[in-house]
Amino acid sequence: MELTGRTRITVSDLRGDPRRTRTEKLVRYALFAAAATSIVISAAIVLSLAGETWTFVSQVELASLWTDGWFPRRGMYDVKTIVAGSVLVSAVAMAVAVPLGLGAAIYLAEYASPRVRKVLKPTLEILAGIPSVVLGFFALSFISPQIVQRFFTDATAFSMAAAGIGVGILVVPLMATISEDALRSVPVALREASTGIGARKITTTVRVVIPAAVSGLVAAFIVAVSRAIGETMVVFIAAGATGGALFSLDVFGPGQTMTAAMASQAAGTDQVRGEALTFQSLFFVGMLLFLFTFALNLSADHFVRRVRQAY
Amino acid sequence: MGPGAAADRVRRSITGGERDIAGTAFMLTVLVALLTSVVILAVLVLDMVNRGGAVLTDRLGDFLTGSMSSQPDASGIVQGLRGTFWIGVFTVAIAFPLGIAAATYLEEYAPRGSRVARVIDVNIRNLAGVPSVVYGILGLTFFVKALGDVTGPDANGRSVVSAGLTLAILVLPIVIITSAEALRAVPRGIREAGFGVGATRWEVTRHHVLPYAAPGILTGTVLALARSLGEAAPLILVGATTGFMTGGDEFANLAALRERFTALPIIITTWAGRPGEGGRR
Numbered sequence: 380m381e382l383t384g385r386t387r388i389t390v391s392d393l394r395g396d397p398r399r400t401r402t403e404k405l406v407r408y409a410l411f412a413a414a415a416t417s418i419v420i421s422a423a424i425v426l427s428l429a430g431e432t433w434t435f436v437s438q439v440e441l442a443s444l445w446t447d448g449w450f451p452r453r454g455m456y457d458v459k460t461i462v463a464g465s466v467l468v469s470a471v472a473m474a475v476a477v478p479l480g481l482g483a484a485i486y487l488a489e490y491a492s493p494r495v496r497k498v499l500k501p502t503l504e505i506l507a508g509i510p511s512v513v514l515g516f517f518a519l520s521f522i523s524p525q526i527v528q529r530f531f532t533d534a535t536a537f538s539m540a541a542a543g544i545g546v547g548i549l550v551v552p553l554m555a556t557i558s559e560d561a562l563r564s565v566p567v568a569l570r571e572a573s574t575g576i577g578a579r580k581i582t583t584t585v586r587v588v589i590p591a592a593v594s595g596l597v598a599a600f601i602v603a604v605s606r607a608i609g610e611t612m613v614v615f616i617a618a619g620a621t622g623g624a625l626f627s628l629d630v631f632g633p634g635q636t637m638t639a640a641m642a643s644q645a646a647g648t649d650q651v652r653g654e655a656l657t658f659q660s661l662f663f664v665g666m667l668l669f670l671f672t673f674a675l676n677l678s679a680d681h682f683v684r685r686v687r688q689a690y
Numbered sequence: 691m692g693p694g695a696a697a698d699r700v701r702r703s704i705t706g707g708e709r710d711i712a713g714t715a716f717m718l719t720v721l722v723a724l725l726t727s728v729v730i731l732a733v734l735v736l737d738m739v740n741r742g743g744a745v746l747t748d749r750l751g752d753f754l755t756g757s758m759s760s761q762p763d764a765s766g767i768v769q770g771l772r773g774t775f776w777i778g779v780f781t782v783a784i785a786f787p788l789g790i791a792a793a794t795y796l797e798e799y800a801p802r803g804s805r806v807a808r809v810i811d812v813n814i815r816n817l818a819g820v821p822s823v824v825y826g827i828l829g830l831t832f833f834v835k836a837l838g839d840v841t842g843p844d845a846n847g848r849s850v851v852s853a854g855l856t857l858a859i860l861v862l863p864i865v866i867i868t869s870a871e872a873l874r875a876v877p878r879g880i881r882e883a884g885f886g887v888g889a890t891r892w893e894v895t896r897h898h899v900l901p902y903a904a905p906g907i908l909t910g911t912v913l914a915l916a917r918s919l920g921e922a923a924p925l926i927l928v929g930a931t932t933g934f935m936t937g938g939d940e941f942a943n944l945a946a947l948r949e950r951f952t953a954l955p956i957i958i959t960t961w962a963g964r965p966g967e968g969g970r971r
Contacts (some may be wrong), residue, residue: 395888395890399890399950400890403890403891405809409791410795411795411799413787413791414792414795414796414800416788416792417813417814418809418810420817420862421817424824425818427827427830458831478723478729479723479726480723480727482720482721482722483720486720486721486724489720490717490721499728502709502731503724503727503731504733507732508916508917508920509734510916510919510920510921510922511921511923512920513734517861521733521734521737551727551730579710579713580710580717581712585716609820609823611821611823612922615923635769635954641823641826642926662827665823665824668821668823669821672821673816673820676816676819677816678817680815
């Protein structure tokens, strides 16, 4: 190669190696295909739910949707039983998770020294990794006899209260980590300004930081509710009523949620059997559940976006 | 006088020596909330170790290698271990590459703020929030019913293959979200340096961005794997055997993959439902 003379660079030199360009293109398509699978999965979920749900809705007698209980194998599809079950269990769960999760988040974000935080935050996150079956077993074997039945002597061994507390424990880490993120995203300047005009730490926290982070906290709450409604195994194991349930608002008795109703229909049998529409009712409940959580997740997303825009 | 003591004197002169009772009470309340959460975790783990320890020390060998049996003292978990093992294999083989590729597209390739990228992003966030039973329905419809002849001809499609595919799909959004976060944490300078010396986007991604993000991606994938191994609800819908079964204790028997199966979370569920028999794990 001639080193002394000026080398002229032409456009074709800059165009690059055709082989590299081709690889680049192929990779781009492959990666896009991978990303697009998520859309396919969403479509598949809706599709798998929609068909049988439509069969159910179009064929079911309306009277059987409003009876005394949820006994799909006997043709009683009382929707209010399982919706009430889901609401009750979620309410108990949130009664446990909100004070614990929010309190833990406030301590970690506002009070904890960096060293304490470094130890406690991962510990709390381990709780999030506990399989829900283990928690369900814990709810049945420990929470129910040791806590629920001790304080409420008329509670049954399988109860929605025990299941709710179990679900609550399950969502505490979720609640805590999202709330903590929201609190920490409040700019330090707001805290300094508050302290600067003489506010105490508690005043700064309660009247400045929490109001500033409120949409993030609401998002945490919604995500936790959505998770609690969607939680299956804890309720399936600890709330009893595997075959079906009578309509009941008694949290200390057995009951069934939408999720557990689905699991118990499919459990133990080779085929989901029973009255003509039993199999289809499974999909109907699935659709209800999907729509509930979908709406909740969308609104949580909306609140999270608001925090991001604010700061 | 040290700086600590000085700060103390300043504080006392400002507050007039008064103690902030409400503030202290508030701090204690939130501290108690945090500690309660952590203590619950400790109780849970201790409870499990306590009860499970007895079984493990008494008869560790045949508990792990025994088949399920109607007698609680003799039944083992080998079929469950096998089912769970293969579910893990499916997750690693399907969800990991697909998830990491999707995350790479979203973070490295998709034009910033493009419509496609935003739609996919919102979609993935929603998928992550869909209850796991609903994924069970997906598995039931497609892998068990529609593809039953492929996934398990002798078991009505209720095989480890169906279960593994379902759980791989279930954890895919988690893999994508955590991997995308790891990729976002890679400093821009690394990419710019790569482009500066004339590397193509894929070369930069392959040789610089992905290796840099590898530890973060690994953490996310391990969490996703843990999630898939612990998940029971979709398996119930896909049709894991909750009763007794014989055979199925050979780990590497590939033909058996298309036959009926069970998994550890299912065994726990079944045993927990039988009064007086639980107390394991």
